[in-house]
Amino acid sequence: MGQSGWSQILGIATLLYLLCSGFAASFSTDHPLLQQHKDRVGRLPGQTFNISFAHYSGYITVNEKSERTLFYWFIEALEDPLSKPLVLWLNGGPGCSSIAFGQSEEIGPFHIKSDANTLFLNPYSWNRVANILFLDTPVGVGFSYSNNESDLLNNGDKRTAEDNLVFLLKWFKRFPQYKGSDFFISGESYAGHYVPQLSQVIVKYNSDTKENAINLKGFMVGNALTDDFHDQLGMFEFMWSSGLISDQTYKLLNLLCDFQSVEHPSDSCEKIWEIAYNEIGNIDPYSLYTPPCNANVSQLSQLVRRKHRIGRLRGDYDPCTEYHSIEYFNRPEVQTILHVDPDHKPATWETCSELVNTNWKDSPRSVLNIYHELIHMGLRIWVFSGNTDTVIPVTSTRYSINALKLPTVSPWRAWYDDGVVGGWTQEYAGLTFVAVRGAGHEVPLHKPKLALTLFKAFLAGTSMPNLELVSAS
Incomplete structure (x- = not known):
C-alpha cells in the first residue's frame, strides 16, 4: 500500500x-473533523502521477453576517506531516490568488504544463519539508466570495488581516492535529503588507488569550512591498542603473512620485510611470533577463496598472504559466474536485481581481513600524529578494532594511548551493536578508532549487550555506 x-x-x-x-x-454531522474529511481532494484532472501525501481544499466563513468566505488549499508534507511545521503562503496584488501563483507555479507540488490540461510534479515543492496552506485572500480573490457585493468594494489591509486571523482560528478547529505545530507565514510582493500585518494581529491575539494561542514562530517575505518611499527610491534607481530608462525619466520619477502612495499615486506620477514603461519596452519587468509572454497583446498596458502584482514564468522556461492557470482553473471538472461551490463560483476565475485591486481602501505607506514591534517579540524574520526583479527590486528591499537601523550580526557575504554562488546574505539583530542570484519577482519560480535551499535554512533558523559547508558534504 x-x-x-x-x-x-x-x-x-x-x-x-x-x-x-x-x-x-x-x-454532529457538521463536526469540523467530518468537514476535514469532506475537504480531502481526490485525483486532480490531468494528474498522471501518484502522490504520497494528502491534500484538502474548501471554504471557511470569516464573517457570518455577510458570509465572507475564504477558499484554501492545504497540502500536507511529503513525509510524516505531523512532525513538520505548518506554513501559510499568501500572494499579493492586492487581489491575486495564492492558488494561481504560490501553488501552481511557485512552491506547490502541482504545476501546470503548457497544454493547460496536464499537471507535473514540482521536484522543489516546499511540501518536501513543511505542510503548506495556500489562502485566497481577501474575498473576491480566486474562489473566495462574499454574499454582500459591497464587501468586494471595501477590501483593505486592516480587514484582510482581521479576516485572515478568523480564518486561521477556524481552520485550526477543522484541523486540530496541527494546532501545536510550529507555524510560519510567508509570501511575496504585496504580501509584504499581509504577512507582517497578520503576524502582528496574531501576536496581539496570543497576548489576549491562553487557551487558543497560535504557535507563531516567524515569517518570511520576498520582493516585498514594505515602505513606499524606500521601495520607490529603489525601483527608480534599479531601472536607471540597469539602463532601462532615460536620465530625464529617472529624474521625473523621483520628482513626481517622491513620497507618493504606491497603491494610490497621483495622476502626474501615473503619467511618468507610463513614460517609463514605454521606454522599458516589451520585456517582463518581473524578470529582467527572461522572455516575456506574448500571448496577450495588451500586456504592456496591463503592466502599468499591475506593477506590484505577482508575475508569471516558470521551470525551464515557460513565461506564460499565468495563462495556463486561467484555463485550468476555469475547467468545471477541476472546480468540482477542489470542492468549489457551484452557487458561489466566479463567472470567470481570474488569477488577479481588478475589482479588488482598484477598490482597495487602506494601504499604509510603511510597515517598518510593525517590523520594529515584532523584532522585539523575538520572531524569526527573514526577507529575501530576487535580484533581477524591477518591480520591487533588491535595491528597494535594501533601502527598507537599512531604514530599520539594525546592528549587523554577520556581514555581507556570498552563500552557496552545490558549490555555486546562490546569492548573498547579511544577518542583522532580529532579521536575516537573503538575495537570490538570477531570480525575478517570483523567486521560487525562477530559481526553485535555490528557493528550497533558502526555505530549509529559514525553517531551521540556520545561516545560509557557505562554500566550506557545501565542500565538506
Whole structure:
C-alpha cells in the first residue's frame, strides 16, 4: 500500500480515536473533523502521477453576517506531516490568488504544463519539508466570495488581516492535529503588507488569550512591498542603473512620485510611470533577463496598472504559466474536485481581481513600524529578494532594511548551493536578508532549487550555506 493510502487510513483512525475519546457526545454531522474529511481532494484532472501525501481544499466563513468566505488549499508534507511545521503562503496584488501563483507555479507540488490540461510534479515543492496552506485572500480573490457585493468594494489591509486571523482560528478547529505545530507565514510582493500585518494581529491575539494561542514562530517575505518611499527610491534607481530608462525619466520619477502612495499615486506620477514603461519596452519587468509572454497583446498596458502584482514564468522556461492557470482553473471538472461551490463560483476565475485591486481602501505607506514591534517579540524574520526583479527590486528591499537601523550580526557575504554562488546574505539583530542570484519577482519560480535551499535554512533558523559547508558534504 502506498503512503497515500496509509495517510487516508491514519486520518480515519484519528477521527475514530477522537470520537472515542470524549468527542462523541458533542458530535454532529457538521463536526469540523467530518468537514476535514469532506475537504480531502481526490485525483486532480490531468494528474498522471501518484502522490504520497494528502491534500484538502474548501471554504471557511470569516464573517457570518455577510458570509465572507475564504477558499484554501492545504497540502500536507511529503513525509510524516505531523512532525513538520505548518506554513501559510499568501500572494499579493492586492487581489491575486495564492492558488494561481504560490501553488501552481511557485512552491506547490502541482504545476501546470503548457497544454493547460496536464499537471507535473514540482521536484522543489516546499511540501518536501513543511505542510503548506495556500489562502485566497481577501474575498473576491480566486474562489473566495462574499454574499454582500459591497464587501468586494471595501477590501483593505486592516480587514484582510482581521479576516485572515478568523480564518486561521477556524481552520485550526477543522484541523486540530496541527494546532501545536510550529507555524510560519510567508509570501511575496504585496504580501509584504499581509504577512507582517497578520503576524502582528496574531501576536496581539496570543497576548489576549491562553487557551487558543497560535504557535507563531516567524515569517518570511520576498520582493516585498514594505515602505513606499524606500521601495520607490529603489525601483527608480534599479531601472536607471540597469539602463532601462532615460536620465530625464529617472529624474521625473523621483520628482513626481517622491513620497507618493504606491497603491494610490497621483495622476502626474501615473503619467511618468507610463513614460517609463514605454521606454522599458516589451520585456517582463518581473524578470529582467527572461522572455516575456506574448500571448496577450495588451500586456504592456496591463503592466502599468499591475506593477506590484505577482508575475508569471516558470521551470525551464515557460513565461506564460499565468495563462495556463486561467484555463485550468476555469475547467468545471477541476472546480468540482477542489470542492468549489457551484452557487458561489466566479463567472470567470481570474488569477488577479481588478475589482479588488482598484477598490482597495487602506494601504499604509510603511510597515517598518510593525517590523520594529515584532523584532522585539523575538520572531524569526527573514526577507529575501530576487535580484533581477524591477518591480520591487533588491535595491528597494535594501533601502527598507537599512531604514530599520539594525546592528549587523554577520556581514555581507556570498552563500552557496552545490558549490555555486546562490546569492548573498547579511544577518542583522532580529532579521536575516537573503538575495537570490538570477531570480525575478517570483523567486521560487525562477530559481526553485535555490528557493528550497533558502526555505530549509529559514525553517531551521540556520545561516545560509557557505562554500566550506557545501565542500565538506
